[in-house]
Amino acid sequence: MTATLTVPTEPDLGRMQRDRWAKLRHAMDRQGVDALVLLGNSNVSYATGASWPLGDPGRANVERPVAVVTAGDDRPHLFAPFPELVAPDLGLPEDHVHGPVYLEFDEGARSFATTLADLVPAGGKVAVDELPGSVRRAGDLLFPAGAPASADDVIGAAKLIKTPDELGFLRRALQITEQAIVPVQAALAPGVRQVDLTAIFLAAAFDLGAEANILDPIFQVMPARLADGPWTTHGDIACPLVTTERELVAGDVLWVDTGLSYAGFSSDFGRTWVVGAEPTARQHAQFRAWREILDAVLAVTRAGATGAELTRAALGVAGGRRPWMQHFYLGHGLGVDSAEAPFIGTDLGDAYDERQLLAAGTVLVLEPLVWDDGAYGYRSEEVVVVTDDGWISLTDYPYDPYGD
Amino acid sequence: MATEVLADAAALREGRRRRALAAMEAQGIDVLLLGREANARYVSGAARLWTAGTRPFGPGCVVVRATGAVHLVSTWDEGIPDDIPHEHLFGITWNPGNLLAWLGGIDGVADARRIGTDSLTPRFAQLLPKVFPSAELVDAEPALAAARRVKTPEEMDAISASLAVAETALAAAVDALRPGVSERHLAAVFMDAMARQGVTTPSTQQVAWVTSGPLPHPVGRAKTAGAGDLVAFDAGVVAGGYTGEVGRTWPTNPDAVESSTKDLYRRADDLWRRLLDACAPGASCRGLLAAYGAEGHEPPPFPVATGLGLGFDVPVVTRDLPETAERQLLEPGMVLAVTAHVADGLRAVFRKDAVLVTAEGPALLTSSPHWQP
Numbered sequence: 001m002t003a004t005l006t007v008p009t010e011p012d013l014g015r016m017q018r019d020r021w022a023k024l025r026h027a028m029d030r031q032g033v034d035a036l037v038l039l040g041n042s043n044v045s046y047a048t049g050a051s052w053p054l055g056d057p058g059r060a061n062v063e064r065p066v067a068v069v070t071a072g073d074d075r076p077h078l079f080a081p082f083p084e085l086v087a088p089d090l091g092l093p094e095d096h097v098h099g100p101v102y103l104e105f106d107e108g109a110r111s112f113a114t115t116l117a118d119l120v121p122a123g124g125k126v127a128v129d130e131l132p133g134s135v136r137r138a139g140d141l142l143f144p145a146g147a148p149a150s151a152d153d154v155i156g157a158a159k160l161i162k163t164p165d166e167l168g169f170l171r172r173a174l175q176i177t178e179q180a181i182v183p184v185q186a187a188l189a190p191g192v193r194q195v196d197l198t199a200i201f202l203a204a205a206f207d208l209g210a211e212a213n214i215l216d217p218i219f220q221v222m223p224a225r226l227a228d229g230p231w232t233t234h235g236d237i238a239c240p241l242v243t244t245e246r247e248l249v250a251g252d253v254l255w256v257d258t259g260l261s262y263a264g265f266s267s268d269f270g271r272t273w274v275v276g277a278e279p280t281a282r283q284h285a286q287f288r289a290w291r292e293i294l295d296a297v298l299a300v301t302r303a304g305a306t307g308a309e310l311t312r313a314a315l316g317v318a319g320g321r322r323p324w325m326q327h328f329y330l331g332h333g334l335g336v337d338s339a340e341a342p343f344i345g346t347d348l349g350d351a352y353d354e355r356q357l358l359a360a361g362t363v364l365v366l367e368p369l370v371w372d373d374g375a376y377g378y379r380s381e382e383v384v385v386v387t388d389d390g391w392i393s394l395t396d397y398p399y400d401p402y403g404d
Numbered sequence: 405m406a407t408e409v410l411a412d413a414a415a416l417r418e419g420r421r422r423r424a425l426a427a428m429e430a431q432g433i434d435v436l437l438l439g440r441e442a443n444a445r446y447v448s449g450a451a452r453l454w455t456a457g458t459r460p461f462g463p464g465c466v467v468v469r470a471t472g473a474v475h476l477v478s479t480w481d482e483g484i485p486d487d488i489p490h491e492h493l494f495g496i497t498w499n500p501g502n503l504l505a506w507l508g509g510i511d512g513v514a515d516a517r518r519i520g521t522d523s524l525t526p527r528f529a530q531l532l533p534k535v536f537p538s539a540e541l542v543d544a545e546p547a548l549a550a551a552r553r554v555k556t557p558e559e560m561d562a563i564s565a566s567l568a569v570a571e572t573a574l575a576a577a578v579d580a581l582r583p584g585v586s587e588r589h590l591a592a593v594f595m596d597a598m599a600r601q602g603v604t605t606p607s608t609q610q611v612a613w614v615t616s617g618p619l620p621h622p623v624g625r626a627k628t629a630g631a632g633d634l635v636a637f638d639a640g641v642v643a644g645g646y647t648g649e650v651g652r653t654w655p656t657n658p659d660a661v662e663s664s665t666k667d668l669y670r671r672a673d674d675l676w677r678r679l680l681d682a683c684a685p686g687a688s689c690r691g692l693l694a695a696y697g698a699e700g701h702e703p704p705p706f707p708v709a710t711g712l713g714l715g716f717d718v719p720v721v722t723r724d725l726p727e728t729a730e731r732q733l734l735e736p737g738m739v740l741a742v743t744a745h746v747a748d749g750l751r752a753v754f755r756k757d758a759v760l761v762t763a764e765g766p767a768l769l770t771s772s773p774h775w776q777p
Contacts, residue, residue, distance in 0.1 A: 057457065104720075128526060152525075195603075
């Protein structure tokens with residue numbers, strides 16, 4: 001057991017992929033899966049190391065790279081319009097790199113069945129992550145051994161614990177995000193529109209080498225009181241709400257939430273800002289209360305802790321109110337997906353949280369909040385990687401204008 | 405775009421919902437369970453948070469044909485049309501049990517004989533029949549694609565608005581082209597110009613690439629445009645849910661273009677004219693692939709035409725789906741993004757325009773300047 005975990009400043013793409021392929025094959029072996037057919041963007045990225053500027057979901061469904069991983073082969077197959085565009089230097093043999101397939105169409109699904117038959121051993125058990133209608137209609141051809149299993153468990157088991165190379169790329173994605181946020185926070189002033197903040201963020205992110213923006217950046221103007229915000233199903237905070245051309249005014253409290261992708265990794269960033277004013281004493285107190293919750297959670301965060309230990313730690317210093325968004329979580333994992341396992345504090349319930357055992361190399365985004373009805377609230381996100389005896393922070397952005 | 409989150413206007417919503425209900429009727433689908441945002445927006449008119457890339461299927465929008473009611477997963481009512489009452493909203497959940505209990509309790513769902521989904525996962529393929537044991541689970545995507553393919557007048561306005569944003573942002577990116585500029589900086593300029601117009605969501609994030617030499621490395625995109633290079637721009641935005649796309653290729657130094665490059669542009673223009681002619685009402689989409697052959701070019705490994713609308717629409721015309729292209733007929737009211745792509749092994753000219761198919765013939769919806777030899 002290693003006592004320390006180091007995050008390399010020069011992560012190695014080839015080594016990262018070799019480690020992933022070994023983990024995937026191990027998980028396939030344990031679950032009796034002979035072949036994975038992956039259609040989801042993040043799963044393809046995980047399995048092949050390929051990454052590309054993600055498109056709008058409508059376009060991404062049609063023009064999607066596809067990956068096939070088989071138990072008997074130490075390299076995956078990649079199908080994409082410009083394989084050399086998405087997968088240079090991945091060490092894939094030439095016969096593992098193919099042109100595009102169009103599984104959203106009957107013709108494409110049937111034609112892919114011929115290719116797949118050459119890759120999957122006869123009678124082999126196949127697992128997939130998605131079943132578009134055309135794939136289901138071609139099911140007899142694509143999956144002659146019977147209905148495919150879910151690939152979620154194989155992928156989930158493989159990607160839960162990050163390798164040092166993965167942490168290196170992830171930290172770079174987080175650093176780009178933080179660097180791209182600096183000019184946004186500097187531009188914060190009355191009269192600036194929410195979309196102007198988005199413009200500054202996107203321009204800076206792409207200039208810094210981000211591959212793609214992964215969600216419409218959130219710069220939500222919070223109401224002072226819940227009753228002044230939108231109606232919600234649970235009577236709690238409505239967040240995240242979509243950015244508009246609304247102009248900021250002095251004193252506005254913004255909850256910021258953004259993410260981008262780099263080398264196939266998703267970043268996540270969250271802070272609270274005040275427009276054109278210093279936080280009041282009451283707002284500073286909110287930040288101190290938030291810091292106390294975060295510190296309590298971090299104090300119990302280590303390999304071997306359960307998700308429930310983290311939620312109990314948060315509840316213990318929050319005066320009984322669940323100090324996170326009721327429709328989300330206290331914390332979530334981060335990697336090729338912007339929110340992936342483990343999920344802690346969701347409506348899956350306490351028993352589920354009890355079963356979530358943290359392991360060294362698991363990445364957590366902790367996002368507690370403090371709501372102080374009548375005076376807004378405070379929310380920030382902290383990204384850590386769990387180690388044997390605690391955690392290492394992957395983020396380094398100040399809490400200004402809050403704090404001492 | 406406005407200063408508050410607005411649902412789609414009533415006329416836009418009603419025209420689309422009528423078509424969706426008619427498509428359900430035609431296919432005998434009693435209930436739709438939709439996971440794809442474009443489909444959900446088509447039937448609901450709700451403006452929800454945009455995310456990039458594919459998303460695993462999960463039913464977040466329900467349409468009941470018997471009542472015409474739309475139910476949505478949304479924890480708040482901001483951006484939700486007023487014809488979807490609060491009791492038809494269900495908060496975001498991470499618990500499949502909670503989601504299935506909600507689905508099962510929706511009025512009219514228990515009696516459904518045929519339930520259509522727009523995709524599935526192995527998990528939901530197992531779970532849904534347990535909640536709806538007497539219903540047949542069918543693929544609704546063909547019915548929805550048929551409904552979405554021909555645009556209503558209100559949709560045409562939305563597409564035009566989206567194209568205008570894309571063309572303005574494209575002009576800003578082209579204006580930033582000079583020797584030494586990086587692909588990623590051109591993308592940055594495009595994104596900035598898009599967002600300043602009030603639209604914060606792109607449809608493609610490749611944006612710009614140097615067509616000569618090896619294709620760009622995905623990590624970092626630091627490749628820069630050399631003095632003799634041709635740089636392709638793929639400008640796409642999603643405004644009010646609608647995709648607007650336009651593409652151009654510009655020489656880094658337009659004042660010193662070699663004759664072989666000029667010839668490449670002329671050939672691209674010839675191909676482009678032939679492609680435009682192929683967008684005739686009643687014509688088979690095969691004509692778009694045939695246009696490449698007639699001009700002596702191989703179709704590129706990406707679609708040469710796609711439908712524009714909420715997300716990607718049919719038809720999708722690509723060399724890898726020849727039978728599909730053959731069977732798809734162009735109809736008035738369809739909007740296509742048509743791509744001409746000509747390469748000489750050293751570099752390429754890429755041009756994409758939005759074309760409306762009308763009873764009188766193709767009508768060009770984009771007018772971005774393009775470099776001419």
